[in-house]
Amino acid sequence: MWETIAQAVINGLLIGGIYALVSIGVTLIFGVVKIVNFAQGEFVMIGMYISFFLSSQFGIDPLVSLIVSMPVLFVIGVLVQHFLIRRVLGPNDMPQIFLTFALSLLLLNLALMLFSANYRTVHTSYSDEALHLGELYIPVAKLIAFVVAMALSGALWVFLHTTDLGKAMRAAAQNRDVATLMGINPNRVFCVALGIALALAGAAGSLLMPFYSAYPFVGQVFVLMAFVAVVLGTLGNVIGALVASLMMGVAESLGIQFVGADSGLIVVFAMLLLTLAFKPTGLGGGRAR
Amino acid sequence: MKKDRKDSVSCKAGLSESSAASSQTLSKRHGRREFLLKTGGILAAGAFGAVPLRGWAADPVNIGALYPTTGSMAQIGIGCVAAAKLAVDMINDAGGIRSLGGAKLNLIISDVQSDTTVTRTETDRLITGNKLSAIHGCFASALTLIASEVAERAKVPLLTGSSSDQLNKGRTHTFTPFARASQFAQAQLRMSRLVSDKPKVAVIFENTAFGTSTSNGLREQAAAEGVEIVLFEPYSAGFTDASPLINKVKSAGANALFSVSYLNDLILIVRTVKQVGLNIAINGGSGGFVIPDFYKNVGKLGEGLQGVAHWNHDMDANSEKVNAEYKKRTGEFLFEYAGGLVAQTFIIADALERAASPDPQKVRDAIAATDVSSGFAAMCPGGKVKFGPDGKNIHAHPVGVQWQNGDLASVYPEEDKRAPLLKT
Numbered sequence: 001m002w003e004t005i006a007q008a009v010i011n012g013l014l015i016g017g018i019y020a021l022v023s024i025g026v027t028l029i030f031g032v033v034k035i036v037n038f039a040q041g042e043f044v045m046i047g048m049y050i051s052f053f054l055s056s057q058f059g060i061d062p063l064v065s066l067i068v069s070m071p072v073l074f075v076i077g078v079l080v081q082h083f084l085i086r087r088v089l090g091p092n093d094m095p096q097i098f099l100t101f102a103l104s105l106l107l108l109n110l111a112l113m114l115f116s117a118n119y120r121t122v123h124t125s126y127s128d129e130a131l132h133l134g135e136l137y138i139p140v141a142k143l144i145a146f147v148v149a150m151a152l153s154g155a156l157w158v159f160l161h162t163t164d165l166g167k168a169m170r171a172a173a174q175n176r177d178v179a180t181l182m183g184i185n186p187n188r189v190f191c192v193a194l195g196i197a198l199a200l201a202g203a204a205g206s207l208l209m210p211f212y213s214a215y216p217f218v219g220q221v222f223v224l225m226a227f228v229a230v231v232l233g234t235l236g237n238v239i240g241a242l243v244a245s246l247m248m249g250v251a252e253s254l255g256i257q258f259v260g261a262d263s264g265l266i267v268v269f270a271m272l273l274l275t276l277a278f279k280p281t282g283l284g285g286g287r288a289r
Numbered sequence: 290m291k292k293d294r295k296d297s298v299s300c301k302a303g304l305s306e307s308s309a310a311s312s313q314t315l316s317k318r319h320g321r322r323e324f325l326l327k328t329g330g331i332l333a334a335g336a337f338g339a340v341p342l343r344g345w346a347a348d349p350v351n352i353g354a355l356y357p358t359t360g361s362m363a364q365i366g367i368g369c370v371a372a373a374k375l376a377v378d379m380i381n382d383a384g385g386i387r388s389l390g391g392a393k394l395n396l397i398i399s400d401v402q403s404d405t406t407v408t409r410t411e412t413d414r415l416i417t418g419n420k421l422s423a424i425h426g427c428f429a430s431a432l433t434l435i436a437s438e439v440a441e442r443a444k445v446p447l448l449t450g451s452s453s454d455q456l457n458k459g460r461t462h463t464f465t466p467f468a469r470a471s472q473f474a475q476a477q478l479r480m481s482r483l484v485s486d487k488p489k490v491a492v493i494f495e496n497t498a499f500g501t502s503t504s505n506g507l508r509e510q511a512a513a514e515g516v517e518i519v520l521f522e523p524y525s526a527g528f529t530d531a532s533p534l535i536n537k538v539k540s541a542g543a544n545a546l547f548s549v550s551y552l553n554d555l556i557l558i559v560r561t562v563k564q565v566g567l568n569i570a571i572n573g574g575s576g577g578f579v580i581p582d583f584y585k586n587v588g589k590l591g592e593g594l595q596g597v598a599h600w601n602h603d604m605d606a607n608s609e610k611v612n613a614e615y616k617k618r619t620g621e622f623l624f625e626y627a628g629g630l631v632a633q634t635f636i637i638a639d640a641l642e643r644a645a646s647p648d649p650q651k652v653r654d655a656i657a658a659t660d661v662s663s664g665f666a667a668m669c670p671g672g673k674v675k676f677g678p679d680g681k682n683i684h685a686h687p688v689g690v691q692w693q694n695g696d697l698a699s700v701y702p703e704e705d706k707r708a709p710l711l712k713t
Contacts, residue, residue, distance in 0.1 A: 261524035
C-alpha cells in the first residue's frame with residue numbers, strides 16, 4: 001500500500017515541477033505587470049517546437065536546446081511587452097485580456113498552419129529509462145526536468161532577492177506607482193519580467209520534450225493547471241505558485257490512483273474551490289512576495 | 290479556429306496528364322493555409338491536375354470523396370485522399386468504365402474539416418453542386434454518420450470503411466464492405482487469448498463517446514469470450530502524465546492491456562509501461578494506432594504491440610501491389626483506412642460496369658447486388674464482398690495486426706495470418 005502512495009507522490013511531484021515553471025511565469029507577469037497572460041501555454045508550445053526542430057534537424061539533445069529556447073523566448077517576451085502589452089496598459093483591463101487571448105489564438109493557429117496538428121516526439125537515450133528503487137521507479141527524463149525546474153525557480157528567487165533589477169521588480173509588484181516614483185523605469189522592469197516569464201515557459205517546453213509530444217494545442221493542457229496554481233498560491237506570489245504547483249501535481253496523481261483516472265482535474269479543482277472558500281487570497285497569504 | 294466554407298477541389302485524372310505537373314483548377318475563395326494543405330495533399334498523391342473537360346469520348350463519371358484534410362483528423366484524411374486518387378488513376382489507366390464507353394472516373398474531393406457541422410454542409414453542397422454517381426468517406430465514424438444521413442436523403446449511394454454499427458441501421462444507400470465495431474471488440478478479446486490461456490485484461494479508455502462506446506463493446510463480449518476484465522478505467526484524454534494510470538494497471542495484476550486512446554495518450558502510455566518495467570501485452574485497437582505515424586512516434590517501443598484493422602497491406606498480392614504504388618507516391622505504407630478505400634473505389638467501378646449508367650439509383654442497386662471474390666474490389670480480409678440487406682458485407686471480419694520491424698503484420702485470425710504473433 002505505502003509503495004502505491006509513495007509512487008503516486010513521486011509521480012505527482014515530478015509533473016508538478018513542470019506545472020511550476022509555467023505557473024511561476026504567469027504569476028510573475030501578473031505580479032509585476034498586472035496582466036493575465038493567456039498565451040503562456042502557447043509559449044511553452046513554442047519552446048517545445050524549438051527543441052523538437054533542433055533535435056530533428058541537428059540532433060541536439062532537448063535539454064541542451066534549453067540554452068537556445070530560453071534566450072529566444074526571453075527576446076520574444078521583451079518584444080511582446082515593448083510592442084504589444086505596453087500599448088494597452090492602463091486603467092481598463094479589457095484590452096489587456098483581449099490582447100493576450102488574441103495572442104494565444106494567433107500563435108495556436110500559426111502553429112497549426114506551419115506544423116499541422118501532428119504529434120511530434122523526440123527520442124533520447126534516457127526517454128524511456130527509469131531508476132528503480134525497490135518497488136518504486138523514477139523516470140529519468142522527468143527527474144531531470146524536475147531538478148532543472150527547481151534550479152531555475154531557485155535562480156529566479158535569488159535574482160528577485162539579491163539583484164537591483166530583481167528588487168525593482170518586486171517593488172513594482174508591491175506597488176507600481178510608488179516604485180515609479182522611486183525612479184524605477186516601469187517599461188524596463190516589465191520587459192525583463194515578460195522576458196523571464198517567457199524564458200521559463202520555453203524551459204518548460206524544452207524539458208517536456210524528452211517525454212511529451214509537441215502539438216499546437218499542447219499549451220492548453222499546461223496553462224489550465226498553471227492558472228489554478230497561480231490562484232491557489234496567491235496571485236503574484238512566486239513561492240506560492242511553486243508550492244501550489246507541486247501540491248496540485250500530487251493531488252492529481254493521488255486522485256487518479258485512489259478516486260479514478262478521470263478524476264485528476266476534479267480533485268485539483270475541488271482543491272481550488274475549497275481554498276477560495278476558506279482562504280480567498282490563496283495559500284500564499286494576502287500579499288505578493 | 291477557422292470555420293469558413295471551403296470549395297471543393299475538382300481533380301480529373303486521365304492517362305495523358307497523370308504524370309504531368311499539377312495545374313489544379315482551384316476555386317477562387319481559397320485561403321493560403323488551405324492552399325498549402327491541399328497542394329501538400331496533391332503533391333503527396335503524385336501531382337496530377339485538372340484539365341477542362343474536352344476531347345473525351347465519354348462523359349466522365351463523378352465520384353464524391355469526403356475526407357477531413359484540415360483539422361485534427363487531417364493527417365489520416367490527407368492519406369485517404371492520396372489513396373482515393375491512386376485508385377481512380379488505376380481504374381482510368383486500365384481503360385475506365387467499359388460499359389460506359391470507357392468513361393473515366395472524375396474524383397471530386399471535399400474537405401469536411403474534421404467537423405460534424407462542416408460535414409453536413411459540405412456533403413449537401415457536394416451532392417447538390419455535382420451530378421454524382423456515388424460517394425465514399427469520411428474515415429471518422431462521427432463524420433460518416435452525418436454524411437450518410439445526407440446521402441440517404443439525396444439517394445446517392447455512399448461507401449465507407451467507418452466501423453460504427455449505427456451505419457447499418459435503417460439505411461438503404463449506405464454500404465460497409467469492412468468489419469463492424471462489434472467485430473473489432475470480439476477480435477481484440479480473442480487475440481488476448483493467444484497471449485495467455487487465462488487473459489486478465491485491463492481496459493483503459495478515454496472518457497468521451499469514442500472511448501466509452503468501444504470499451505463497453507469490449508466489456509459486453511468479454512465473458513462470452515472467456516476473458517476476465519480486471520480493470521475497467523475511464524480517463525480524461527490529454528493527460529500530462531500516464532504514470533498514475535499505469536500504476537493502477539500494475540496493481541490490478543493484468544497480463545494484457547487494452548488501451549482505447551488517442552495517439553498522444555497512447556504514446557505516453559506505451560512509454561510509461563516501459564519505464565515501469567511492466568511486462569504486459571498491449572493492444573491499441575484501431576484508428577490512430579495502425580498508421581505509420583504511430584511507429585514514427587514510439588519507435589522501437591512499438592515493436593510487438595498489437596492492434597486490429599479492417600484492412601492490411603499484406604493480405605494478398607493485390608493489396609501488396611497497391612501498397613507498393615502508394616509507397617512510391619507518398620513514402621509511407623498504405624494504412625488500414627486508405628487501403629480499404631482503394632477497394633471501395635473498385636467496388637463502385639464494378640457496380641458502374643454492371644449498371645452501365647451513371648444514375649445514382651441504378652448504381653445503388655448494382656452495389657447492393659455486388660458479389661465479388663477476386664480483383665481489387667475483393668481486396669478485404671476474407672477476400673469476398675457481398676452486401677446483406679443492411680448494407681453490411683456478409684463476409685467481412687477484422688484482422689489482428691502486430692507491429693513487427695516498423696511494419697504492420699497480420700497475425701490473426703489463422704486464415705489471414707501472414708506472420709507469427711510475437712509474444713513479448
